[in-house]
Amino acid sequence: MKAGTLEGLCEAAAKGMELDVKQILEAGVDVSDFDSKGLTPLMHAALNGHASVLNTLLEAGAPWNALDPSGRCAGDYALENEHQDAIEVLLNAGIRAELIFGAVERPCRKKGDAKNKVYLEERAEFSEGRLMDEESNAVMMEWENPLMAVHAKVVCSGGGDILNIGFGMGLVDTAIQSHDISSHTIIEAHPDVYARMLATGWGEIPNVRVIFGRWQDVLPQLGTYDGIFFDTFGEYYEDMREFHECLPRLLKKDGRYSFFNGMCGDNAFFHLVYCEIVKLELAALGIETEFIPIPVRHCLDEKIWKGVQHKYWQLDTYSVPFCYLSDEQNKDQTGNQ
Numbered sequence: 001m002k003a004g005t006l007e008g009l010c011e012a013a014a015k016g017m018e019l020d021v022k023q024i025l026e027a028g029v030d031v032s033d034f035d036s037k038g039l040t041p042l043m044h045a046a047l048n049g050h051a052s053v054l055n056t057l058l059e060a061g062a063p064w065n066a067l068d069p070s071g072r073c074a075g076d077y078a079l080e081n082e083h084q085d086a087i088e089v090l091l092n093a094g095i096r097a098e099l100i101f102g103a104v105e106r107p108c109r110k111k112g113d114a115k116n117k118v119y120l121e122e123r124a125e126f127s128e129g130r131l132m133d134e135e136s137n138a139v140m141m142e143w144e145n146p147l148m149a150v151h152a153k154v155v156c157s158g159g160g161d162i163l164n165i166g167f168g169m170g171l172v173d174t175a176i177q178s179h180d181i182s183s184h185t186i187i188e189a190h191p192d193v194y195a196r197m198l199a200t201g202w203g204e205i206p207n208v209r210v211i212f213g214r215w216q217d218v219l220p221q222l223g224t225y226d227g228i229f230f231d232t233f234g235e236y237y238e239d240m241r242e243f244h245e246c247l248p249r250l251l252k253k254d255g256r257y258s259f260f261n262g263m264c265g266d267n268a269f270f271h272l273v274y275c276e277i278v279k280l281e282l283a284a285l286g287i288e289t290e291f292i293p294i295p296v297r298h299c300l301d302e303k304i305w306k307g308v309q310h311k312y313w314q315l316d317t318y319s320v321p322f323c324y325l326s327d328e329q330n331k332d333q334t335g336n337q
């Protein structure tokens with residue numbers, strides 16, 4: 001072993017030799033460097049499932065989210081090799097880092113600014129099986145139909161008044177219409193999508209109310225709902241987080257909520273970190289979250305991405321969020337203890 005070098009640190013991390021790892025770190029080797037194969041010491045420890053070495057490296061400042069040349073992070077190595085303890089350590093590190101980053105960055109965000117202003121002002125084009133923006137980004141694609149059916153089932157599982165944010169190709173709204181519900185409100189912000197909704201008769205369905213505008217701007221026109229689905233385009237996690245803060249006011253008692261869970265759809269471990277973060281943040285609002293896994297590999301033929309700028313989903317399993325007000329929250333609302 002080349003003591004005091006990065007190669008030495010990677011070898012000690014791979015073998016789980018914690019004392020050697022500590023000594024090499026004390027010698028001043030940069031824990032965030034990549035070896036000749038493009039791997040960090042953290043990736044070597046994750047690949048071999050050495051949880052306590054992972055802790056030592058993280059304490060020394062190893063970045064949990066560094067990517068190797070194939071786009072995998074240390075957590076991906078732990079996941080692929082089913083090293084449960086290592087997954088836990090890295091997951092906690094990722095959650096902690098992202099929660100801190102969000103809290104630091106949030107006060108600098110300009111509230112009220114439309115992050116997708118350009119998209120909303122450009123043309124949106126419907127073609128065979130997809131809705132595209134002018135930059136060849138897929139706004140919505142037909143392959144998501146089975147996922148939208150499950151989202152609709154989740155939000156309509158209690159019947160009643162349903163709210164959907166983002167019409168897109170109308171897949172989820174068509175599925176919502178197949179359930180026994182009282183009313184169905186749809187918010188859509190893009191003029192071309194709105195025009196198509198009207199042209200295809202959505203404005204004339206008796207139990208449907210279409211509201212044109214950004215959800216941020218039309219909130220005062222809304223009531224309370226038994227089921228809510230959220231799926232916009234060109235917005236960020238922080239926008240959805242802002243919407244989540246409105247949920248305790250928008251959801252009726254026993255109301256259900258779901259959202260398009262495309263967070264970090266090109267990296268399995270980052271996706272896992274964000275599923276846990278959203279779960280924690282919803283829990284702080286009194287909302288419980290469970291995930292329903294749906295295998296999607298068979299839906300994702302390489303051909304479907306032809307002409308699409310960014311493959312926004314590359315994972316084998318999609319997790320449908322099933323969210324509901326927790327019992328504690330229900331008790332608070334009804335006054336029963």
Ligand SMILES: C[S@@+](CC[C@H](N)C(=O)[O-])C[C@H]1O[C@@H](n2cnc3c(N)ncnc32)[C@H](O)[C@@H]1O
Pocket residue numbers: 116139140148165166167168169170171172173187188189190193213214215216231232233234235
């Ligand atoms: C991914 S698509 C929704 C797909 C839809 N779930 C379906 O099943 O076809 C996103 C939609 O949200 C709309 N949108 C984007 N930002 C919005 C906002 N702030 N408020 C309301 N709608 C928005 C887009 O114009 C687009 O039609």
